[in-house]
Amino acid sequence: MITKSEHYKRMIKYWNSQVKVSSVFKNDSQIINKILEVIHKRKCKNILEIGCGFAQDTIIIAQKSGCKITCIDFSPKMIEKAKIHIKKEGLEKQINFILDNILDIKLKENFFDGVIAKLVLHHLFPKDDIILACKNIFRSLKPKGIFILVENWANSNPSKYETLAFQLSQRARKIKGIKEVFLNKDEYLKVLKKIGFSNIKWAFIPERIELNRYALNEILRVDVEKTKLNFPRGKIKNLFIIATK
Numbered sequence: 001m002i003t004k005s006e007h008y009k010r011m012i013k014y015w016n017s018q019v020k021v022s023s024v025f026k027n028d029s030q031i032i033n034k035i036l037e038v039i040h041k042r043k044c045k046n047i048l049e050i051g052c053g054f055a056q057d058t059i060i061i062a063q064k065s066g067c068k069i070t071c072i073d074f075s076p077k078m079i080e081k082a083k084i085h086i087k088k089e090g091l092e093k094q095i096n097f098i099l100d101n102i103l104d105i106k107l108k109e110n111f112f113d114g115v116i117a118k119l120v121l122h123h124l125f126p127k128d129d130i131i132l133a134c135k136n137i138f139r140s141l142k143p144k145g146i147f148i149l150v151e152n153w154a155n156s157n158p159s160k161y162e163t164l165a166f167q168l169s170q171r172a173r174k175i176k177g178i179k180e181v182f183l184n185k186d187e188y189l190k191v192l193k194k195i196g197f198s199n200i201k202w203a204f205i206p207e208r209i210e211l212n213r214y215a216l217n218e219i220l221r222v223d224v225e226k227t228k229l230n231f232p233r234g235k236i237k238n239l240f241i242i243a244t245k
């Protein structure tokens with residue numbers, strides 16, 4: 001059984017190593033458009049983004065919304081790369097970075113209009129850490145502030161393609177010695193309600209995923225190719241939640 005501190009050590013190492021392969025800027029994402037729509041509707045000005053990676057979403061959100069964004073990520077390499085992108089786009093005054101684990105950081109209370117956590121909470125381990133992070137997010141929001149949560153593999157009724165893609169992702173993670181914790185939609189709703197969030201809305205948004213990133217070794221590569229061939233238009237449904245403080 002892996003300890004919590006060993007888990008986070010491995011995760012930071014893993015995400016540092018992912019910098020080399022994380023380079024695709026996709027600005028046509030349905031999810032990003034939905035995030036922008038919510039930010040605009042709720043008139044957010046001051047946003048916190050958790051697990052920003054190399055800031056591919058951050059840049060689009062900053063440019064299209066004009067919001068000030070604080071980004072947190074615990075991978076020094078991701079933040080290093082994010083800062084290069086931000087500088088290239090001339091967004092240094094609008095975006096600032098904090099290198100830390102969302103579980104360790106003491107966030108300002110009642111401060112942000114919105115918090116975004118896209119594809120990050122499943123990296124927390126064990127499950128109680130997901131709850132702790134959500135409590136930390138709740139405290140950091142102003143009253144009526146919004147939490148935008150996006151998670152994959154939260155669909156309890158997956159299609160054949162989703163099941164195969166999930167299995168590939170898990171086999172690839174196992175090879176890397178990485179653990180992930182997936183809550184389904186109902187579990188997330190329950191956690192958020194218990195913390196005190198209200199007016200919780202959710203949807204599943206289908207998106208394509210890049211299966212090639214799971215092709216770590218020969219066996220996986222063959223299965224990735226087979227899956228791509230059998231499901232050339234395969235999409236996975238990402239859980240999209242908006243919750244209000």
Ligand SMILES: C[S@@+](CC[C@H](N)C(=O)[O-])C[C@H]1O[C@@H](n2cnc3c(N)ncnc32)[C@H](O)[C@@H]1O
Pocket residue numbers: 011015050051052053054056057072073074075078100101102103117118119120123124
């Ligand atoms: C799958 S990437 C998502 C990046 C971006 N949000 C997106 O959707 O493209 C997950 C990111 O979260 C970061 N991360 C994972 N666990 C974290 C934690 N406990 N605290 C801070 N950052 C974390 C990783 O370093 C990585 O950059």
